Structures are given as structure tokens and as C-alpha cells.
Amino acid sequence: MTHNSLKNKKPEKYHNIQEAAVRVFARRGFYQARVSEIAREAGVADGTIYLYFENKDDILISLFEDGMKKVIDNVRAEIDKETDPLKKIQRFARAHLALVENNKDMAEIIQVELRQSSKFMKEYRNEKFLEYLDIIAGIVREGQALGLIREDVEPGIVKRAFFGALDEMSRFWVLSTRRKYNIQTAADQISEFFIRGIRAGSGVPAGGRN
Amino acid sequence: MTHNSLKNKKPEKYHNIQEAAVRVFARRGFYQARVSEIAREAGVADGTIYLYFENKDDILISLFEDGMKKVIDNVRAEIDKETDPLKKIQRFARAHLALVENNKDMAEIIQVELRQSSKFMKEYRNEKFLEYLDIIAGIVREGQALGLIREDVEPGIVKRAFFGALDEMSRFWVLSTRRKYNIQTAADQISEFFIRGIRAGSGVPAGGRN
Amino acid sequence: MTHNSLKNKKPEKYHNIQEAAVRVFARRGFYQARVSEIAREAGVADGTIYLYFENKDDILISLFEDGMKKVIDNVRAEIDKETDPLKKIQRFARAHLALVENNKDMAEIIQVELRQSSKFMKEYRNEKFLEYLDIIAGIVREGQALGLIREDVEPGIVKRAFFGALDEMSRFWVLSTRRKYNIQTAADQISEFFIRGIRAGSGVPAGGRN
Amino acid sequence: MTHNSLKNKKPEKYHNIQEAAVRVFARRGFYQARVSEIAREAGVADGTIYLYFENKDDILISLFEDGMKKVIDNVRAEIDKETDPLKKIQRFARAHLALVENNKDMAEIIQVELRQSSKFMKEYRNEKFLEYLDIIAGIVREGQALGLIREDVEPGIVKRAFFGALDEMSRFWVLSTRRKYNIQTAADQISEFFIRGIRAGSGVPAGGRN
DNA sequence: TATGAATGAGAATTCATTCAT
DNA sequence: CATGAATGAATTCTCATTCAT
Numbered sequence: 093m094t095h096n097s098l099k100n101k102k103p104e105k106y107h108n109i110q111e112a113a114v115r116v117f118a119r120r121g122f123y124q125a126r127v128s129e130i131a132r133e134a135g136v137a138d139g140t141i142y143l144y145f146e147n148k149d150d151i152l153i154s155l156f157e158d159g160m161k162k163v164i165d166n167v168r169a170e171i172d173k174e175t176d177p178l179k180k181i182q183r184f185a186r187a188h189l190a191l192v193e194n195n196k197d198m199a200e201i202i203q204v205e206l207r208q209s210s211k212f213m214k215e216y217r218n219e220k221f222l223e224y225l226d227i228i229a230g231i232v233r234e235g236q237a238l239g240l241i242r243e244d245v246e247p248g249i250v251k252r253a254f255f256g257a258l259d260e261m262s263r264f265w266v267l268s269t270r271r272k273y274n275i276q277t278a279a280d281q282i283s284e285f286f287i288r289g290i291r292a293g294s295g296v297p298a299g300g301r302n
Numbered sequence: 303m304t305h306n307s308l309k310n311k312k313p314e315k316y317h318n319i320q321e322a323a324v325r326v327f328a329r330r331g332f333y334q335a336r337v338s339e340i341a342r343e344a345g346v347a348d349g350t351i352y353l354y355f356e357n358k359d360d361i362l363i364s365l366f367e368d369g370m371k372k373v374i375d376n377v378r379a380e381i382d383k384e385t386d387p388l389k390k391i392q393r394f395a396r397a398h399l400a401l402v403e404n405n406k407d408m409a410e411i412i413q414v415e416l417r418q419s420s421k422f423m424k425e426y427r428n429e430k431f432l433e434y435l436d437i438i439a440g441i442v443r444e445g446q447a448l449g450l451i452r453e454d455v456e457p458g459i460v461k462r463a464f465f466g467a468l469d470e471m472s473r474f475w476v477l478s479t480r481r482k483y484n485i486q487t488a489a490d491q492i493s494e495f496f497i498r499g500i501r502a503g504s505g506v507p508a509g510g511r512n
Numbered sequence: 513m514t515h516n517s518l519k520n521k522k523p524e525k526y527h528n529i530q531e532a533a534v535r536v537f538a539r540r541g542f543y544q545a546r547v548s549e550i551a552r553e554a555g556v557a558d559g560t561i562y563l564y565f566e567n568k569d570d571i572l573i574s575l576f577e578d579g580m581k582k583v584i585d586n587v588r589a590e591i592d593k594e595t596d597p598l599k600k601i602q603r604f605a606r607a608h609l610a611l612v613e614n615n616k617d618m619a620e621i622i623q624v625e626l627r628q629s630s631k632f633m634k635e636y637r638n639e640k641f642l643e644y645l646d647i648i649a650g651i652v653r654e655g656q657a658l659g660l661i662r663e664d665v666e667p668g669i670v671k672r673a674f675f676g677a678l679d680e681m682s683r684f685w686v687l688s689t690r691r692k693y694n695i696q697t698a699a700d701q702i703s704e705f706f707i708r709g710i711r712a713g714s715g716v717p718a719g720g721r722n
Numbered sequence: 723m724t725h726n727s728l729k730n731k732k733p734e735k736y737h738n739i740q741e742a743a744v745r746v747f748a749r750r751g752f753y754q755a756r757v758s759e760i761a762r763e764a765g766v767a768d769g770t771i772y773l774y775f776e777n778k779d780d781i782l783i784s785l786f787e788d789g790m791k792k793v794i795d796n797v798r799a800e801i802d803k804e805t806d807p808l809k810k811i812q813r814f815a816r817a818h819l820a821l822v823e824n825n826k827d828m829a830e831i832i833q834v835e836l837r838q839s840s841k842f843m844k845e846y847r848n849e850k851f852l853e854y855l856d857i858i859a860g861i862v863r864e865g866q867a868l869g870l871i872r873e874d875v876e877p878g879i880v881k882r883a884f885f886g887a888l889d890e891m892s893r894f895w896v897l898s899t900r901r902k903y904n905i906q907t908a909a910d911q912i913s914e915f916f917i918r919g920i921r922a923g924s925g926v927p928a929g930g931r932n
Numbered sequence: 933t934a935t936g937a938a939t940g941a942g943a944a945t946t947c948a949t950t951c952a953t
Numbered sequence: 954c955a956t957g958a959a960t961g962a963a964t965t966c967t968c969a970t971t972c973a974t
Contacts, residue, residue, distance in 0.1 A: 102954090123333045127948060128957095137956040139950075148948065248482060249471065249491045256470025257463035264462050273459060281459045285499030315937095337965060347939045352966065522933090543753045547969060548936095557935040559971075568969065669903060669911045672894050673887035680886025681879065692878060701879045709915030735958095757944060767960045772945065939971080943964105950960080 106144045109134045110158070113151045118197035121204075122152055152201070159198050160220035163191055167227060177235035178287050184228065185258055185283035189275045192262040200266050203259060225251045232290070245290045257282050316354045319344045320368065323361045328407035332362055362411070369408050370430035373401055377437060387445035388497050394438065395468055395493035399485045402472040410476050413469060435461045442500070455500045467492050526564045529554045530578065533571045538617035541624075542572055572621070579618050580640035583611055587647060597655035598707050604648065605678055605703035609695045612682040620686050623679060645671045652710070665710045677702050736774045739764045740788065743781045748827035751834075752782055782831070789828050790850035793821055797857060807865035808917050814858065815888055815913035819905045822892040830896045833889060855881045862920070875920045887912050 112134035116125045127148055131138045145151045170187040171180040192199040228251035235241035261278050265271060322344035326335045337358055341348045355361045380397040381390040402409040438461035445451030471488050475481060532554035536545045547568055551558045565571045590607040591600040612619040648671035655661035681698045685691060742764035746755045757778055761768045775781045800817040801810040822829040858881035865871035891908050895901060 105954095126946095131957095138948090138958095139956055140954085142949070143954070245495075246483065246487075246491055249488050250495070252470045252474050253467035253492045253495060256466040256468070256473075258466070260462045260466025260469060261459065263466075273456065277456075278459050281456055282463045285455075285460070285463060286495055287499075289495030289497075289499035336963095348965090349940065349967075350938055353937070358965075525933095546967095551936095558937095558969090559935055560933085562970070563933070665915075666903065666907075666911055669891065669908050670915070672890045673912045673915060676886040676888070676890025676893075677883035678886070679890060680882045683886075684882050693876065697876075698879050701876055702883045705875075705880070705883060705919030706915060707919075709917075709919035756942095761961095768944090769946075769961060770959055773958070778944070935972100935974085937971105937973095939969100940967105941969105942967090945965100946963090947960100948962105950958105951956100952958095953956085 105134075105136065105140070109136065109141060109144055109151070110155055113155060114197045114201060117152065117155070118200045122148075122201075155198070156202060157220055159195075159202060160224060163188075164220070164224055164227070166191060167224070171227070171231065177231050177238065177240055178291060180231045180234075181228075181254070181287055182280065182283040184231070184254075185279040186276060188258050189262060189265075189279040192266065193275050196266055199262060203263050203266070225255055228254050235290075240292055241290050242292045250286070250290060254282075254286050257286070315344075315346060315350070319346065319351060319354055319361070320365055323365060324407045324411060327362065327365070328410050332358075332411075365408070366412060367430055369405075369412055370434060373398075374430070374434055374437070376401060377434070381437070381441070387441050387448065387450055388501060390441045390444075391438075391464070391497055392490065392493040394441070394464075395489040396486060398468050399472055399475075399489040402476065403485050406476055409472060413473050413476070435465055438464050445500075450502055451500050452502045460496070460500060464492075464496050467496070525554075525556065525560070529556065529561060529564055529571070530575055533575060534617045534621060537572065537575070538620045542568075542621075575618070576622060577640055579615075579622060580644060583608075584640070584644055584647070586611060587644070591647070591651065597651050597658065597660055598711060600651045600654075601648075601674070601707055602700065602703040604651070604674075605699040606696060608678050609682060609685075609699040612686065613695050616686055619682060623683050623686070645675055648674050655710075660712055661710050662712050670706070670710060674702075674706050677706070735764075735766065735770070739766065739771060739774055739781070740785055743785060744827045744831060747782065747785070748830045752778075752831075785828070785831060787850055789825075789832055790854060793818075794850065794854055794857070796821060797854070801857070801861065807861050807868065807870055808921060810861045810864075811858075811884070811917055812910065812913040814861070814884075815909040816906060818888050819892055819895075819909040822896065823905050826896055829892060833893050833896070855885055858884050865920075870922055871920050872922045880916070880920060884912075884916050887916070 109130065113125075113130045116130045116133055120126075120129070125148075127141055128138050130151070131141055134141075141151070145154065167184060167187045171183045174180045174183050229247035232241055232245065232247040232250050236243055236245070236247075258279075261282060262275070265273075265275050265278070319340065323335075323340045326340045326343055330336075330339070335358075337351055338348050340361070341351050344351075351361070355364065377394060377397045381393045384390045384393050439457040442451055442455065442457040442460050446453055446455070446457075468489075471492060472485070475483075475485050475488070529550065533545075533550045536550045536553055539545075540549070545568075547561055548558050550571070551561050554561075561571070565574065587604060587607045591603045594600045594603050649667035652661055652665065652667040652670050656663055656665070656667075678699075681702060682695070685693075685695050685698070739760065743755075743760045746760045746763055749755075750759075755778075757771055758768050760781070761771050764771075771781070775784065797814060797817045801813045804810045804813050859877035862871055862875065862877040862880050866873055866875070866877075888909075891912060892905070895903075895905050895908070
């Protein structure tokens with residue numbers, strides 16, 4: 093199911109609804125969110141929602157797709173400023189967490205709501221998310237080609253581990269009220285763990301020989 | 303455990319219902335799961351559910367609490383077999399992912415359902431989860447005390463980053479049908495990234511001089 | 513449907529249950545009352561109730577029948593102390609309201625719950641209640657036979673009007689928390705209205721000649 | 723009226739539902755009445771009920787309030803046609819019972835359902851009912867001021883006794899299938915009892931010298 | 933007799949979606 | 954395009970009653 097293509101409707105209203113939905117989903121959660129509440133918050137009638145979106149699911153999916161598109165573009169632009177793959181990893185972490193910081197509600201929805209249930213993670217092929225992860229895998233392969241990252245490092249594992257580390261950190265940051273760490277500090281620490289963890293030529297293997 | 307102290311009720315039925323709920327929640331997701339489906343699957347009447355649980359939410363919470371208790375006990379027992387904090391990290395990763403491997407449905411519920419924003423992660427003080435994360439922080443502090451882990455490493459960041467990495471990996475593993483990596487391989491790679499990433503005395507800092 | 517005839521059961525428990533039911537019905541109302549609450553209050557198991565009563569309705573009906581029997585016996589004994597029919601009317605009022613005063617919960621149930629709904633007032637032929645009303649009609653006829661009460665007074669109307677007057681007064685008395693009138697004062701006023709209202713030889717008719 | 727201010731909704735539907743509810747409540751009793759049955763009888767969907775009323779209770783309360791308003795207006799208009807307080811009493815009785823005669827279902831609901839203890843008579847401050855009773859008290863005071871009614875008569879007792887008498891009579895009339903007395907005959911008898919009972923200067927006191 | 937765990941029919945209410953205006 | 958009243962399917966939870974112990 094793909095979202096409504098704005099045929100000849102005012103794109104302004106489409107975005108109003110999306111923005112209202114972001115707030116309502118973040119506040120209540122997807123299943124507790126009421127379409128009528130989104131409508132009220134967007135300043136339109138309930139029925140109007142259905143001129144722009146197929147149904148409630150479609151609103152969430154549109155949010156995710158449009159949101160991920162921005163994230164991907166933004167993060168790609170950031171890492172392209174760097175040539176060193178190891179430094180790209182740091183850039184990625186910073187860009188990711190900066191986006192979370194500046195789009196708390198949106199971040200919460202992507203993290204929490206979209207991965208929430210079978211409904212979305214199973215039935216909906218999450219192309220955009222995979223594309224995002226593959227940016228990381230790409231950096232790793234690039235580093236390996238340049239001999240900067242160990243050959244035995246699996247890009248498919250790094251991409252998930254690194255994303256998971258950032259994502260858990262941002263969940264914490266998003267959900268907690270009083271924040272202990274600056275989110276950029278966290279970005280730097282996490283990227284440093286991974287850079288040290290995967291770069292080539294740092295002597296003995298980690299786990300010993302058990 | 304839940305409100306109902308199982309006075310003279312058979313604890314067997316309590317567990318039957320939990321096990322049925324695990325299957326149904328894993329299959330449909332919490333919000334799509336029907337209490338009557340859990341009842342049917344548990345081989346009891348709908349009303350019987352309410353002799354053992356306050357309501358549908360309570361079933362999920364009991365699943366989480368009882369499940370996390372087992373995870374914590376199990377993981378604690380595993381890492382206690384090791385004295386070297388760095389090796390404990392590897393043990394943790396292996397134990398965590400082995401549990402996921404052996405309790406797929408349960409793992410999916412803990413990961414996916416309990417993350418459901420408002421209702422559970424906001425209103426529900428997730429003590430058990432925090433206790434689990436603090437096992438990791440404890441290992442890190444231990445390693446720092448022994449001079450094995452760098453002093454500038456924040457245990458509060460490592461615990462979330464490490465858990466997030468494992469968790470994302472297991473989400474992938476749980477949700478994907480055909481599996482590329484052995485989950486134990488993933489455990490070893492991820493723990494190696496972190497061990498190399500945080501251990502003391504491995505030369506130049508990670509990020510270079512930016 | 514008639515209530516369970518105590519075959520070979522302990523009558524003590526039967527009364528315990530009735531007394532508990534009186535309290536619970538008075539507190540919650542019949543439909544809001546829970547059988548399990550009556551059981552708890554009576555100090556028996558839920559199932560035990562059904563050894564003494566057919567069902568929940570049967571408890572209410574038994575309360576009414578047993579209660580009315582006492583009321584009728586008591587009121588009959590009172591009016592038999594008097595020979596003058598007009599004075600019997602006053603005795604009736606006093607006895608009725610004294611019973612209400614001393615059995616508030618029971619009075620509330622008879623007034624409020626039993627006449628409450630179709631269920632009881634339509635399906636259940638209320639013999640006891642009619643018997644009670646007919647005590648009044650009997651006094652009126654006696655008074656008419658003695659020439660003390662006007663011949664044009666309809667006993668069937670007086671019995672209902674008089675009972676209704678007392679009953680409304682006692683409803684007020686039962687439901688109000690702070691009481692303005694002594695209930696015996698009310699008994700005397702009301703009986704006086706009716707005695708003056710129906711006795712023979714008091715000159716011009718009431719309503720004028722419209 | 724109820725919470726829902728009928729903004730753009732058709733008030734016609736509000737009344738359809740009320741009328742359907744009157745029939746269903748009269749037929750089944752409040753607790754046995756099904757919302758879906760009211761909906762069917764009103765020719766609307768179940769959910770539509772909830773656009774006009776908060777819940778099932780609210781329907782009953784609206785019925786009572788709207789019904790009592792009509793009764794009060796109607797009875798006030800009737801007694802205002804008379805100047806003699808004693809004749810007003812007769813007018814009141816006639817108007818009251820005429821309303822019962824012409825609105826059997828509604829009368830039954832007001833009498834039987836609203837008397838339902840806890841929920842309505844205790845928690846719900848029954849202003850309208852008290853207002854109605856005070857019409858009677860007002861007439862009595864007026865009669866006392868003119869010397870037509872004895873000074874020792876308590877208006878607060880008369881109002882309840884007189885209402886109770888009429889109400890019990892109409893309960894009988896509403897619930898019985900074959901009717902012995904014309905309801906207007908009853909109105910005249912009852913008002914005559916009370917007029918004779920309370921008017922000034924009719925010789926010896928009622929109760930004799932007990 | 934007494935128990936109380938188990939039953940399962942039953943009902944109020946919600947809310948995504950539609951469609952006449 | 955926009956509205957929002959109307960729809961009605963769908964679901965949790967309750968509680969009188971039963972019956973194995």
C-alpha cells in the first residue's frame with residue numbers, strides 16, 4: 093500500500109495533516125491516536141483526511157517514507173563532506189543524532205511506532221530503512237577497500253550494530269525528561285567505540301582466544 | 303507477577319495463558335491480538351483470563367517482567383563464569399543472543415511490543431530493563447577499575463550502545479526469514495567491536511584530529 | 513417462581529444470606545448488587561447462595577415475601593388493639609412508619625427495588641402487597657358499615673392513596689440524610705388528613721360545585 | 723438537555739431516540755433495555771445514539787428532565803386557571819392524572835425507573851421533582867395565608883402525602899391491565915380526601931382523644 | 933453441604949471510514 | 954474540494970450460575 097499521490101490537491105493541507113499526525117502519534121501512540129484528533133489538530137474535517145490519505149496506516153507510512161527521505165538526504169550530504177571512511181562514521185553518528193534532537197516527535201514515531209508491530213515490520217517492506225542502513229555498510233566496505241577497516245568485519249553486522257547503538261541512545265534521549273548526556277557527546281563516544289572497534293591494525297584480537 | 307496472587311488457582315493455568323499470549327502477541331501484535339484468541343489458544347474460557355490477569359495490558363506487562371527476570375538471571379549466571387570484564391562483555395553478547403535464538407516469540411514481544419511508546423515506555427517505569435542495562439554498566443566500571451577500559455568511556459553510554467547493537471541485531475534476526483549470519487557469529491563480532499572500542503591502551507584516538 | 517423452601521438446610525445460613533442481601537441491595541441497588549458481594553458479606557461461598565436460593569431474583573423476592581409477612585402480622589396486631597376504624601387508620605400509619613424507621617434498608621428495598629421494574633411489578637403477581645393494601649380497604653369498609661365513613665368513598669382508592677401517602681413520606685425519610693420531621697409526626701398528620709377526608713358528616717363537599 | 727448541544731445535528735433525531743427509549747424502557751425496564759433495541763426502534767445506528775447522548779444513563783435522565791419540565795409547565799398552567807387554593811388542589815390532581823393517562827409509558831418510566839435507588843435517586847440531585855412537589859406546598863401555604871387551610875398542617879408533609887397518593891394511584895392505573903376506576907374519578911376522590919383533610923374549621927380533630 | 937474456579941453469553945461503547953450535502 | 958453526521962462492525966470485560974472436588 094502506498095500513500096496518496098496528492099493528485100490535484102493542495103500540498104499545503106497534506107503537510108498540515110502530516111504535522112498534526114506527528115504530534116498526535118508522538119503524544120498518544122499510533123493505536124491510541126484518533127483520526128478525529130489529527131483532523132482537529134490539522135484544522136480540517138475528519139473526512140478531509142481521506143482526501144489526502146488512504147487510511148490511518150497510510151498516514152504513518154507517509155510519515156515514515158517522507159521522513160526517511162529527508163534523513164537519508166541529510167545524512168548523505170553530511171558524510172559526503174568527508175573522504176576518510178572512519179571520519180564518515182563519526183559524521184553519520186553526529187548527523188543522525190542531530191536529526192533526532194531537532195525532530196523529537198518524528199524520531200519517536202520512527203523508532204517506536206513504526207517498528208512497533210507486526211503490522212508494519214512484517215507486512216510492509218521497509219525499503220527506506222534498509223537504504224539507510226546500507227549507507228553504513230557502504231562506508232564500511234569503502235574502509236575495507238582502503239585497508240582502513242579489518243577484512244573480517246562484516247558490513248551487514250556493523251550496519252545493524254552501529255544503527256542499533258545510535259537508535260537505542262536516541263530512544264533514551266527522546267524518552268527521558270532530564271538528560272544526563274549531551275546527545276552530541278554520545279554521538280562522539282559511540283562513533284569512537286565503533287571506529288576503534290573495526291579499524292585495521294590495532295594489534296591483538298579483542299576476545300582473546302577462548 | 304500480577305495482582306492475582308494465585309491463591310488456590312492452579313499456577314499451571316497462569317503459565318498456559320502466558321504462553322498462549324506470547325504466541326498470539328508475536329503473531330498479531332499486541333493491539334491486533336484478541337483476548338478471545340489467547341483464551342482459545344490457552345484452552346480456557348475468555349473469563350478465565352481475568353481470574354489471572356487484570357486486563358490485556360497486564361498480560362503483556364507480566365510477560366515482560368517474568369521474561370526479563372529470566373533473562374537477567376540467565377545472563378548474570380553466564381557472566382559470573384568469567385572474571386575478565388572484557389570477556390564478560392563477550393559472554394553477555396552470547397547469552398543475550400542465545401536467549402533470543404531460543405525464545406523468538408518472547409524476544410519479539412519484548413523488543414517490539416514493549417517499546418510501544420506512551421502506554422508502556424512512558425507510563426510504565428521499566429525497572430527490569432534498567433536493571434538489565436546496568437549489568438553492562440557494571441562490567442564497564444569493573445574494567446575501568448582494573449585499568450582494562452579507558453577512563454573516558456561513559457558506562458551510561460556504553461550500556462545503551464551495546465544493548466542497542468545487540469537488540470537491533472536480534473530484531474533483524476527475529477524478523478527475517480532467511481538468515482545470513484549465524485546469531486553467535488554476530489554476538490562475537492559485536493562484542494569484539496565494543497571490546498576493541500573501549501579497552502585501554504590501543505594507541506591513537508579513533509576520530510583522528512577533527 | 514417461588515423461593516427455595518429450606519428443605520433440609522440450616523435456616524441460620526438462609527437468614528444470614530437474606531440479611532447480607534438486604535444490606536447489599538440497599539447499598540447498591542438490585543442490579544448493581546453482585547451475588548459475590550452478598551456471599552462475602554454473608555460469610556459464605558458464592559455457590560452456597562444457590563443452595564438456598566434459586567437465583568438472584570429469588571433472593572429479592574424472598575426478602576419481599578418474608579418482609580411483607582412480618583409487616584402484615586405486625587400491622588394487623590397493632591390495629592386489632594383498636595375497635596374504632598378511624599383510630600385504626602392512625603394505628604396503621606404509625607405502625608407502618610415505625611417499621612420503616614426500624615428497618616431502613618428493608619424499607620428501601622421494598623419501596624425502591626421491588627417496584628422498580630417491569631421484571632417484578634409485571635411478571636411477579638404481588639399477592640403480599642395486595643394483601644397489605646386490603647387491610648386498609650377492610651378498615652374503610654368497616655367504617656362505612658358503622659356509618660363513620662362516607663358511603664361515596666371508594667375503599668379501593670383510599671387504600672392506594674393512603675398507602676401512597678405513607679410510602680412517599682417514608683421514601684423521603686429513608687433517602688434524606690438530615691430529617692426535618694419526626695416520622696411519627698408525619699404518621700399523625702397523614703392519618704389525620706385521611707380521617708378528616710373520609711369520615712361521615714362533615715358538612716359541605718370538598719371541591720365545591722364545579 | 724444533555725451534553726450534546728445539538729450543534730448541527732437534527733433535533734428531530736434527538737427526539738426520535740427519546741421516544742424510542744420511552745417505549746423500550748417502558749417495555750423492558752431500564753436495566754433490561756438494550757441500547758441497540760432503542761437504536762433499532764429509533765431507526766438509527768447504534769453509534770448514532772452516542773452522538774446525542776453520553777450513555778444509556780444519560781438517555782434516562784434526559785427523559786426525566788424533559789418529561790418533568792412538560793409536567794410542571796402543564797400543571798402550573800392548569801392551577802393558574804383557579805384562584806381558590808382548595809380548588810387548585812383538585813386541578814392539580816386532575817392535571818397530574820390526565821398527564822399520566824395520556825403518557826402512560828413516560829409516566830411508568832418516571833415512576834418506576836427513576837425511583838431506582840442508588841444510581842438515580844441518591845447520586846442524582848432531583849431538582850425537577852422537588853420543584854414539582856413545591857407547587858403543592860405553595861398551594862397549601864397560600865391556603866393557610868387565606869385562612870382556608872388549618873395552620874397546624876405541615877406543607878412539607880402534605881406535598882409528599884398528596885403526591886404519594888396520586889402517584890400510587892397512577893402506578894396502579896399504569897400497571898393494571900383492566901381498570902376498575904376511571905382515573906379522573908380517582909383524581910376527584912383523592913383531592914377531596916385531602917381538601918376535607920386539611921381545610922380549616924371542620925369541627926373536631928380527626929384522631930379523637932387517644 | 934460447602935466451596936470457589938471456571939464458564940461463556942452478553943452488552944455498552946468506540947472510532948475508522950463513508951457519503952450526502 | 955470540504956464537511957461532519959451517520960454508520961455498524963468489532964472487542965473488552967463482567968458476572969450470574971454451575972459443578973467437580
